[in-house]
Amino acid sequence: MRLPDFEAWAIFAAVVEHRSFTDAAKALSVSKATVSKAVTRLEQHLETSLFSRTSRRLALTESGKRLADHAARILAEGQAAEEAARDDTAELSGTVRLGAPMTFGLLRVAPLIAEFTKLHPAVNVDLHLSDARIDMIDMGLDATIRIADMPDSSLRARRLADVNMHLIASPDYLVERGRPAHPADLSDHDCLCYANVPTPDVWRFSGPGQQNVTIQVRARITVNSGEAMLPALRAGIGIARLPDFIVGDALASGELEEILIDWRPPPLGLHLVTPPSRLRPARVQALLDFIAEHHGC
Secondary structure: OOOOOHHHHHHHHHHHHHOOHHHHHHHHOOOHHHHHHHHHHHHHHHOOOOEEEOOOOEEEOHHHHHHHHHHHHHHHHHHHHHHHHOOOOOOOOEEEEEEEOHHHHHHHHHHHHHHHHHHOOOEEEEEEEOOOOOOHHHHOOOEEEEEEOOOOOOOEEEEEEEEOEEEEEOHHHHHHHOOOOOHHHHHHOEEEEEOOOOOOOEEEEEEHHHEEEEEEOEEEEEEOOOHHHHHHHHOOOOEEEEEHHHHHHHHHHOOOEEOOOOOEOOOEEEEEEEOOOOOOOHHHHHHHHHHHHHOOO
């Protein structure tokens, strides 16, 4: 039986993580030639190319994308095994790469990162904020925070909390255009729609007697950031659906009003999403546990 080339798999995972042969070599404290030879060795053994190389860009091939998760698990499990063998009192160290939605990341995650890094001075956090759906394996992330209905996938998703959605408008808009009494009335209104969902102009509601209603609205503005809807809402341009953490203050101050109180958009889930392996470096697990305990939803 031929043993797998674990070194080559781990080096491949490091290149995927750092998106560079040079940076992977620095992270692993080996030469760039060692990294290049290991990846070439793995490609020859697998009889497939793992990267498309140009003078400006290093990108995974389709085969590389399929195998990157396996490589990440090999590397993570090796790191986890070594860390488990160390004294439990050893200081956490190294880099954690975390993704999060833009506004939630700014409001809720960034403060937690500041607290966590004060508690663990030897841990570095690389925080990637984006409202777009990202491929965490392709980007070399250790974990991502997602606010969404999670589809079935090979990733592991831990649901932390519900994120309540509110249907809102400004008082001036409601005086001028009237207050909807039923979701069907939204067809007569201008709406602000969130682009990072499959059907931005299709809104679902749950109401009295467990009724479920689906409405196609007229999108006056479509934008890929919930926070970017706030100026248009304040200006009385239309009606929007937004989560607690974006509109909580504006609702509390009366600047915006919630409408259709008896008809609520279904809540979204706040998830911590990680690669399939249960094993992960202690620094990653520590940050995930810290976020789960202090996320504030």
